[in-house]
Amino acid sequence: MRPVGQYSVARMLAVLMVLSLLCFPAFLYAQQRSGAIYDPGKLKPVDSETKLKVGDNAPDFTLPSISGDKVSLSQYLGKKNVLLSFVPAAWTPVCSQQWPGYNIVRDLFDKHDAIVLGITVDNTPTLHAWTQEMGTVWFPVLSDFWPHGKVAGLYGVLRSDGTSERALFLIDKKGVIRFIDVHDINEMPRLEKLDAELRKLGK
C-alpha cells in the first residue's frame, strides 16, 4: 500500500506544481503593476557637470536599441530635430513616468519635426522589459550599457554611481545643441517647457 500512497502524494504535488505554474503569470503581472518600481529615496539633485553648452555641435554616437538595430545620432542630420532624453535607470519612480508622458504626445514632436531618443545605462533586456510596462513606445530606446555609460560620459551626464542624470538635450537638424536641461534627478522636467523649446526650433 505504501508505494501507492507515495505515488498519490507525488501526484498531488505534481498537480500543485502545475497549478502553481499556471497561476504564476497572473501573479507576476499584479506584482509589476504595484511593486516593481524601485524607490531609491531622495537623491543628490545633480551629480556631474556637463561641458557642453547651447550652440555646440552634439557629439555623435551609435547605440543598440531595444528593437535590435543600432541608432546613430548622425542619421537624423538634415532630417529630424532630436530630443535626447537621458533617464537615470530603468524601474525607478520618476523615469517610469517621464517616457510614458512623451509616449502620449507624439503629435507634439511630429508637429516640430522632432524625434525622441531615450537613453539609459541599463542593458537591452532590462530596457525591453521596462518599456513593455509602458505599453508600446513609439520612439527608439537606446542602451548605453557597454562600454558602461560611454555616451552619458560623452555628454557629461554620468553620475558617480554609474547611473546618468535626468537630462534633456534638444538638437536641431544641423546637429547643433539648442537646449540643455540637466534636471534635478528627483523631479519631472515639465512638458510645457519642452513644448516652448520645441517651438523655438522653427520648422
Place this chain on the structure above:
Amino acid sequence: MGRIILSAIAAALCVVVSHIPISSAASPEVNAEILATLQFPVPESAKASEYLGLSGSEPFKLNDIKGDIIIVEIFSMYCPYCQAEAPNINKLFALIEQHPSMKTKAKLLGVGSGNTAYEVEVFRKKFGIPFPLIPDEKFSIDRCSERRFMTPTFIVLRRDQKKLKVLKVHEGKIERVDEFLESIAKL
C-alpha cells in the same frame, strides 16, 4: 509517509501563500479631515465648474462640490496605467450619468498628481476626458494619506451631515466599472 504528507501540506501552503496577489495589499488610509482642508484650483472650463457646482475663481475644497457622493481619481498624465485606464473611467462617468440614483448625486473629479495645468490638459485631450480634471503639481493630495498615493487611486466620499466621509479607497485599475458603481450605490 508522515514526512511526505507534511511536505505535501507545506508545498500546498507555499502555493496558496505565493498566489495572494500583491495588488490586493491594503489601500492607504485616507484622513478625511485633512482631505477636507485641501484647496484645489477651480477647473479652467465653465462647464466643469458648473458640473461641480462651483462658483467664482477662488480655490475650492472638496466639500464645496455640490454632490452627495464624490469620486476622486488620483491620476498622472505620465502614468502608463492611468493612460491605459482612461477609457474605462470615461465609461464609469457615462454610467454615472445614466444611473437612476447616482446621476443626480455623484460627481467625478480627476486630480492630476504632480501634474501642471498644461500636463492635465494634454491628458484630457488625448483621452477625451468628459469630466473635470485639475492639476496638483505639488502632490498636495498626498497629505491626507500615510504614504504617497499610487496612480490611479480612487477615493469615494459621501456627504454625511455636511461632512465628507471616506466610503472607499481603491488603488489600481478598476476591472469592472459597472460593479464598482453598483458597489458605491449600495453603500
